[in-house]
Amino acid sequence: MATQTLTAPKQNQTVEDKAQHLQKLFADAPQYAKAALENVFGELTSFASKSRARVESAGRTGIRQGKVSELTLIAPFAPAGAARLRALLQLRDGSFDDTDLVGTVHDMRFVFLDNDTKLLFATAYDGEWDPYIDDFATKITDQMDVIFSACEGWPGIRSPKVKDWIVKHQITAEGWYVAHPDLTVSETARVKRIGKAVEEFLDKVG
């Protein structure tokens, strides 16, 4: 769980090297898996050699594509923590104006695992890990404590140990895809405003 090493793609390997490595790994895969690999192999190597925004480290943990990073955390619930968090989330019913205030969260989900013994928290956010956490700790301190006090060992957002707690439970993704890696949450808002202004402008002209 607490593996912090990023199994980053080796940047110096060529696409051919990596493709060959993959074929070797699939040599003892089930027949249909091998067949599936053969079917898409040409396409795979062709878009792997095309440059899209690369996947990089998001800082201390997690990975980032373009401007958007992933954070995935699984932590055991404290006794009765699941019941508390469920009631809180039901009360909120999808309202997270406080998260809007932070302004760097694209999406986030709370999922209860293994008969309410563990919390899975997964989010897509803008930028680097450290400033992202700092932002939460500064802007919505109590809200963070209400949510994460449901978990075992949560030291409190004001504690200097909070980042170590997060790192301990965060699991870096092996694969991460973002449709618009060039758009932050606030840039998306800006782009929407411009789109609206253009429509109004065209209405006036037309």
Added chain:
Amino acid sequence: MATQTLSRPQQDRTVDQQIQLLRELYADSPGGKTALENSIPALREQLAGGLRYESAGRVGLRQGKVSELTLIFKFVPGGAKRLRGLLQVLEANFSAEKVTTVHDMRFVFLDNDTKLLFATAYDGDSWDSYLDEFATKIPDELDLLFSELEEFPGFRDPSVKDWIAKYQIPAQSWYVAHPDLTVVEAARQKRVNKAVEEFLDKVG
């Protein structure tokens, strides 16, 4: 794991009743109790203008136009090693681009490479049509990505939806910053934005 029932918020409770319920629940949480008290004013305010989420169809939650899908599968023996190799080759180059309904997706390996967590944010009000689109447009790619998982029937097999529903875990809560924007609409807005910049450059 396979719970399909969505625990719906109690719509008929007043905010006061809900807050009272929270106070009772948090009464024996040393850290949470104070934090709850401190955030009650903000909570009340939020609830007044609240966005609501709805069901995404068969399983999962949706906010506005964007839905969540969270799956945890078991790897077949050796499966984690192969999928890791595949993902390292792919980096961020998924043919999900062809489907144009995927906002983001992640592959996370759990419990010493014995399980895969797959979590995505996607467009649409229907779980069924989302999966149909994938199965029609990129079945080979999907067969490859999911071939390392236990009981995977293949994306051309009609039982694939039951297999997914079996391993999907609906979120308790789901937040999206721009619930009004699909992936396609965001692309369109980016083009409009670019055109405006070019226009202004010419004018200026």
